[in-house]
Amino acid sequence: MRQATEHTPVWLMRQAGRYLPEYRATRAQAGSFMGLATNTGYATEVTLQPLERYKLDAAILFSDILTIPDAMGLGLSFALGEGPKFAHAVRDEAAVAKLQVPDMNKLRYVFDAVTSIRKALKGRVPLIGFSGSPWTLACYMVEGAGSDDYRLVKTMLYQRPDLMHKMLAINADSVAAYLNAQIEAGAQAVMIFDSWGGVLADAAFHEFSLAYTKRVLAQLKREHEGVVIPRLVFTKGGGLWLEAMGELDCEVLGLDWTVNLANARALVGETGAKAKALQGNLDPNVLFANPAQVEAEVAKVLDSFGKPHMDTSKPGPTHIFNLGHGISQHTPPENVEVLVNAVHTHSRKMRSPAG
Amino acid sequence: MRQATEHTPVWLMRQAGRYLPEYRATRAQAGSFMGLATNTGYATEVTLQPLERYKLDAAILFSDILTIPDAMGLGLSFALGEGPKFAHAVRDEAAVAKLQVPDMNKLRYVFDAVTSIRKALKGRVPLIGFSGSPWTLACYMVEGAGSDDYRLVKTMLYQRPDLMHKMLAINADSVAAYLNAQIEAGAQAVMIFDSWGGVLADAAFHEFSLAYTKRVLAQLKREHEGVVIPRLVFTKGGGLWLEAMGELDCEVLGLDWTVNLANARALVGETGAKAKALQGNLDPNVLFANPAQVEAEVAKVLDSFGKPHMDTSKPGPTHIFNLGHGISQHTPPENVEVLVNAVHTHSRKMRSPAG
Numbered sequence: 001m002r003q004a005t006e007h008t009p010v011w012l013m014r015q016a017g018r019y020l021p022e023y024r025a026t027r028a029q030a031g032s033f034m035g036l037a038t039n040t041g042y043a044t045e046v047t048l049q050p051l052e053r054y055k056l057d058a059a060i061l062f063s064d065i066l067t068i069p070d071a072m073g074l075g076l077s078f079a080l081g082e083g084p085k086f087a088h089a090v091r092d093e094a095a096v097a098k099l100q101v102p103d104m105n106k107l108r109y110v111f112d113a114v115t116s117i118r119k120a121l122k123g124r125v126p127l128i129g130f131s132g133s134p135w136t137l138a139c140y141m142v143e144g145a146g147s148d149d150y151r152l153v154k155t156m157l158y159q160r161p162d163l164m165h166k167m168l169a170i171n172a173d174s175v176a177a178y179l180n181a182q183i184e185a186g187a188q189a190v191m192i193f194d195s196w197g198g199v200l201a202d203a204a205f206h207e208f209s210l211a212y213t214k215r216v217l218a219q220l221k222r223e224h225e226g227v228v229i230p231r232l233v234f235t236k237g238g239g240l241w242l243e244a245m246g247e248l249d250c251e252v253l254g255l256d257w258t259v260n261l262a263n264a265r266a267l268v269g270e271t272g273a274k275a276k277a278l279q280g281n282l283d284p285n286v287l288f289a290n291p292a293q294v295e296a297e298v299a300k301v302l303d304s305f306g307k308p309h310m311d312t313s314k315p316g317p318t319h320i321f322n323l324g325h326g327i328s329q330h331t332p333p334e335n336v337e338v339l340v341n342a343v344h345t346h347s348r349k350m351r352s353p354a355g
Numbered sequence: 356m357r358q359a360t361e362h363t364p365v366w367l368m369r370q371a372g373r374y375l376p377e378y379r380a381t382r383a384q385a386g387s388f389m390g391l392a393t394n395t396g397y398a399t400e401v402t403l404q405p406l407e408r409y410k411l412d413a414a415i416l417f418s419d420i421l422t423i424p425d426a427m428g429l430g431l432s433f434a435l436g437e438g439p440k441f442a443h444a445v446r447d448e449a450a451v452a453k454l455q456v457p458d459m460n461k462l463r464y465v466f467d468a469v470t471s472i473r474k475a476l477k478g479r480v481p482l483i484g485f486s487g488s489p490w491t492l493a494c495y496m497v498e499g500a501g502s503d504d505y506r507l508v509k510t511m512l513y514q515r516p517d518l519m520h521k522m523l524a525i526n527a528d529s530v531a532a533y534l535n536a537q538i539e540a541g542a543q544a545v546m547i548f549d550s551w552g553g554v555l556a557d558a559a560f561h562e563f564s565l566a567y568t569k570r571v572l573a574q575l576k577r578e579h580e581g582v583v584i585p586r587l588v589f590t591k592g593g594g595l596w597l598e599a600m601g602e603l604d605c606e607v608l609g610l611d612w613t614v615n616l617a618n619a620r621a622l623v624g625e626t627g628a629k630a631k632a633l634q635g636n637l638d639p640n641v642l643f644a645n646p647a648q649v650e651a652e653v654a655k656v657l658d659s660f661g662k663p664h665m666d667t668s669k670p671g672p673t674h675i676f677n678l679g680h681g682i683s684q685h686t687p688p689e690n691v692e693v694l695v696n697a698v699h700t701h702s703r704k705m706r707s708p709a710g
Contacts, residue, residue, distance in 0.1 A: 154640035285509035
């Protein structure tokens, strides 16, 4: 039996982050978030930090989902304790007309970090590269920052769908070039974060988010140096559209905690060419409870997915344990160890002949 | 044919609100949001304001979803331009132990407003009363204000489910008493706003939100003075749980814009004793587009629900047009007129024999 089937693999979105004191120390040295992300040494160091503490089964590149619009010249910055901000929001026809797929050399720092991290990992675990989805990038590009109502980006969507489609096409081609360059630099899987797909109306999601995720997937390299590169798509709040996402040309779908894993497994197909592995979906707030409760909630998530197929020669759904969203900066680090160990222990038990 | 079947009825969540200049003028007179809500004259005046401008088919009591915890002694206030705040958040066992169903006399101002509004309406349109759901009240009671991660309330939920259940039971019994008193005061329908149900994990939604909505519904008066009182339940972000909500003992389910109305209609049953009317679900941001696009998006929502049953003697789904969430304070008032007229015109066309 292959190692990967002995237990359910686990990693955590934003696992290299502010909840770790060693991360905060490195960030203080770097001076700013972008100072951290653009420095190969720092990016490598913080990517590996959670792997030194926990028996995680994957590493994810330390970076941000908004590097592409920054390379387009919109001027990304992070004030301490606040979210991302762009100096130049894209709100009219003239601003959209200026957009183009950025020169990938401006994102060299990301590809250098990928190569450096891959080397530092020495094959311990695979390295996942990532990008924001075309729609999620557009949200930040139009709003200029986070938003709680998405008023500006949705105004453009409903008022000037032609501009929105133009921006999304450029974003999609940019994301594809960016992820392909990460693959060439050494990323062994790539993930598209559609963090804001879930804020769209039903019809708008298909037209303005999913269609452009498809446009990215159609351009991605299937393999690199003879090795298959799995592609992961995560739409936060996208549970209602799971059936449509089951048709995507990718290998893994990320799910947030609102989704019932048993239903999802049944819906995206137990077997067949398009059967997806499912990634998720513990509520990050579970990590504020005590260890016994963290263990119990981890077991509930594993049990709701159910026993994986034991015959690894057949295609079929696999579960990758994760949170349903990024880990909170307020998380007690010791509870992450409880979570990782509980995933391994409980899933091994599930896989035993008596389990 | 009854008047109600000539066109699809329409009203808007938060229709009496800050987007109306006459509302802002009255609020300025009242000095504060609670000054407005607790004064019978002001509450009546602002409730009727949108009905003077638009051909809306229902009025909704002007009040807030958080009046109950205020009556419990938690000290509700609204700073201008900010959300609600409680002076005394409920975060530990001692605070939960002190909670009880409030004396309904402390909410007399709400029931007086209902009676006054009902009188002022003179039968023009029905008056809807409302309350926050037990879970939504608990969110604010524990967080003490709005939240973007619900960390405190979910920490209590996962760490001390016993305390959470105790609080929710008290909230449910309070909501039931409160809505029954609104019905006695003259409310012709009542709506439960589960504004934050959608932030819960799948299993937690059933245990901590839906179960207590059921507890409220089980206690509500079915009729008043011989007239049936319809009960509406709206869970924002609850589309994934529609099948379970289809089993609720209520007449109408509110839906946000992420839900496909045709799917929802098929799912909650075309006919049968438990068939629900569906209310919703235009994205409020559509109202920032130009009039032609507002009309087109209204038509899409009506068409996605489809033709209503023409035979009103048979039970079956009815559509009540609404937004998928409260109207934005930034909405141009003239677009609301476009919306209301488009709903009436397009739905009349759909009901014509050739439509």
